[in-house]
Amino acid sequence: MLSRMLPRRTSATGSNASSNLRENNAQVVLFPTIGYRVADGRTWHVQVHGDVFSQRPVGLGKRFLLKVLQRVMRVPAGAFETQLFQHRIQRFLAHDEAGKQIAVKLGDAVHTLPRKTRPNGHFVGTLKVADEHLSPLITATSPNHRQVSLEVCTQAGDTLGLKGQVHLVDPQGVSIISDIDDTLKHSHVMCRRTLLANTFLKEFEPIAGMAQLFQSWEAQGAAFHYVSSCPWQLYPHLQALFGASGFPVGSFHLRAFRLRDHLLRKLLLRKPTKAVVIHSLLKLFPQRKFVLVGDSVEADPEIYGAAARHFPNQVKQILIRSLPGPKNDPNRYAAAFRGLRPGVVRMFTAAGDIAHDLPQ
Incomplete structure (x- = not known):
């Protein structure tokens, strides 16, 4: 929901920016978001939205729900053994990583999001970035489309090697x-x-x-x-x-x-x-x-x-x-x-x- 993607527009930057995300115990997905100019014309608001989760053994509760799902679909148990099903159901069965402090890197600047991951593992925030800092980071994937990339930082300060795309939308x-x-x-x-x-x-x-x-x-x-x-x-x-x-x-x-x-x-x-x-x-x-x-x-x-x-x-x-x-x-x-x-x-x-x- 966009309303949940627009928290208070605050962020921390600089040497005190931090994360408690460890590379070896969590997976991260960055969702494509939007960036837009504010009224002063000199500042961009860059939305951040992602998901943190980990793979753990499936507990009894989720195994029961899979049985219910199988009955409703009226398919044999073997249908759930296919690679396609296992791939599709994987994130539903994963453990949501709540309470993670997230830091994202935009260019050379690292921003700590003010709110930790929610119970469902999602994190959201909006970065305020001056035009002169954002402009050098913009890439054009087509004549009519511009974007910038975000990366998530681990506790050690490294990035995870994945990039999230922020699509820049003009006022008109x-x-x-x-x-x-x-x-x-x-x-x-x-x-x-x-x-x-x-x-x-x-x-x-x-x-x-x-x-x-x-x-x-x-x-x-x-x-x-x-x-x-x-x-x-x-x-x-x-x-x-x-x-x-x-x-x-x-x-x-x-x-x-x-x-x-x-x-x-x-x-x-x-x-x-x-x-x-x-x-x-x-x-x-x-x-x-x-x-x-x-x-x-x-x-x-x-x-x-x-x-x-x-x-x-x-x-x-x-x-x-x-x-x-x-x-x-x-x-x-x-x-x-x-x-x-x-x-x-x-x-x-x-x-x-x-x-x-x-x-x-």
Whole structure:
């Protein structure tokens, strides 16, 4: 959630910056975030978000939940012995490393985050960096995309050899906020067994043409924010899918989830918490224009419609992938999109239905 990614904007730098993270007993994932200029035009806020965990023997509680998962999916025990399942379930079974003090390196400066890792192992923070210090660190991966890299420091002051990307977003321009499940990849959220099978037992399958559509928008200067109800534990697998399929890079905003928090209920209950993320992004960039891309299976029409009513000058277009089912109802859409100006909402079934020109 973006609201949880915006703590008090403080950080420690210099020789007293420290970490109690030991390289040999924890793993770290850095999630792609955003950096943005503040009103003075001379300072950047650089968001930091990551995950610390370790691999330990699986206890009885998690073994029991795996048995429940197997029964719900109605698959033989052998299905959970595959390499793919073991790879997908690994982070869900890992031990969350709470209470870790995190220090990150940006260029030559080391910043200690003011808050330690949460009970779920996540750490968040926002660094304040002067423009003259950040500018030499910026790299351009394309004519319209700039980023800087972060590294996590261990207790010994070494870096872990992994880099996290911070995507720099200008105050003006066009941003794409996109759902993932059933919008960019086939998930079949409405069917519990199929959703679980697609999550843990099958290779992720992108929806044809969406990567190419997004690439055309990227070439026109769009920035991308991927907002989904997917658990953060699936981020590395989503990242692999996006890289292989050619989706543009961008920030990720997924859902906090812990295996002990009732696996099936929490994983299958798709709460519309992404409304908070979307509103936060719109507030953060009041001069940018936004295109919201989603599908009809979950609450995207209602969430996007509410966002467009709250920010009518920023939300230029809502694109909803229409899928068969009881939720594909004209009366539902009429309620979700009430009061919006004509032409803002467009339904589509395939990427080819969408114009490649960004709205102005």
